[in-house]
Amino acid sequence: MSEKLYAWLLRLYPSHFRETYGDESLQLFRDRARDEKGFLPRLRLWLDLLLDATISLPREYLHIPSARVVASGPQHLNGIPTFYVLQNASPRPGALFVGGLLSLVTLATCWASLGHYKNPANSQATEFGYAPGESRFAETRPAPPNPPSAASAAPRPFTQPDALNKTERKRVIEGAIANLKAHYIDKDAAQKMADTLLAHEKHGDNDAAMDPATFAALLTQQTREVKPDRHLTLDYSQSPLPQQPLGRSPEVLAHYRQEMKKQNCAFEKVEILPRNIGYLKLNSFPDPDICRIPAMAAMTYVNHADAIIFDLRDNRGGDPAMVQFLAAYLFDHPEYWYNPRENTTERSWTLSPVPGNDLADKPVYVLTSPATFSGAEQFCYDLKMLKRATLIGETKGGGAHAGVWHRIDDHFGIGIPETKAINPYSTGDWAEVGVEPDVKVNPADAYETALKLARNKLKKN
């Protein structure tokens, strides 16, 4: 209820502010509402918000709209005269008074009309939400060719992306439900999610969603009430989604290749520390088709180390093939490598031994943090189950089953985990619970702890 009230308050701000910061303002409100519970803190929150609106509303209406064009792209600012306000002197007190009066009148008019508020005809398209390439599936291997889903609703043009009406919302929800029922790995949960989505819509819980991106986030959140599956996500894209999955596009692959080149294929650091301890800071597991040579070079560099530390504290996952590729260096025989995204095949074993590799019998330490996610957790989980590494840090995110992207319409899509492989180690895996480290320490101390453990181990040998 209070979020709905704040969403109404936000509507008093000019469109240029709402377009750029409406979503973040709502997020900030949610954060504060979550952290400031109880009568007094909540009262203080509302007083803050009202005071803030009184001060910032006139300022926003006086803001020169042309400046907002450059607001999101500071890299384009150099030398452009929009750095400066258009007047040399401050506005006259009279102008400020008239401005303030106008703002008050606007405020009062808006409040009075709130009860009759419908979708404004002059609303502008928002820029909120993830672009298709930015979805959390971006870190996974480009999706295999995905024939148009039978459950996908027919693409329909989106005439007014800023103002979702009930019919459009219903269409998106129905599209999401059809895809969930057709593809989600847990059929019971899919049915419950469908019921939950419909119940929320019926109770008007989606009415406060100001824009399509917020609506998509809300639906994602509602499905997670049934099951906190972080690979299940509903996303909105301002620009029309392509008919075919992005992963197939040569442009996307070219962009990915270029990014990987810039980032040295996510190998942030590769070094030999004192006492001949190899250290690799790897921030994702990139596609081996593109990053095989840098990965081999990194492993070759640490090949003669007496112990090896994989720092995955900032690793958000990536391609299971790279996870398996790097794991091959840690064994002297083919080892079964559990991948929750695929059922067992002949490719489920590591390609060990790697010719010329000296690391198969060296102690391995893996540094983790709550940010360590998905493919990085697979690396941790399998090495832990195989008793091949000591995990140091904090429990990780709990993302195991990657999703396949399904298009609902031109602007909405849903990523759904579709497979669940047999786990040879135990009945569950790390999905939703994360991987428990062997040595629990603050992630900031994990590096020092690993060095200490490695030195002690090497001393004993």
Add this chain to the structure above:
Amino acid sequence: MPKRKLDPLPSAAFQILLALVGEDLHGYGIMRQVAEQTENRMRLGPGTLYSSIRVLLEEGLIEECDPREDARLGEERRRYYRLTSAGRKLARSEAERLADLLRVARAKKILRGRYV
């Protein structure tokens, strides 16, 4: 020479620059950091916070980083902001200006307490 938007530097903008000195933060992180560094005297509301952020971005004093999740706050991706070298320079010169003022105030013996 046209007058710059941040001359003089508003208190909220200065506090935001100071909040970003140590690390990149998202909006809520900035709000909490400002509240902490001002002992809760300044709690920036969304309107003030984001209009200040917009001006700082326009002036090239801060810049946006890639959106990412905050491990503590859940899995929603957030826009992070980073101090630029121009922002750091301006924060330093503003701090020096305030230090000069403080020196004058000290000389005039109008300050109380041992902590200043």
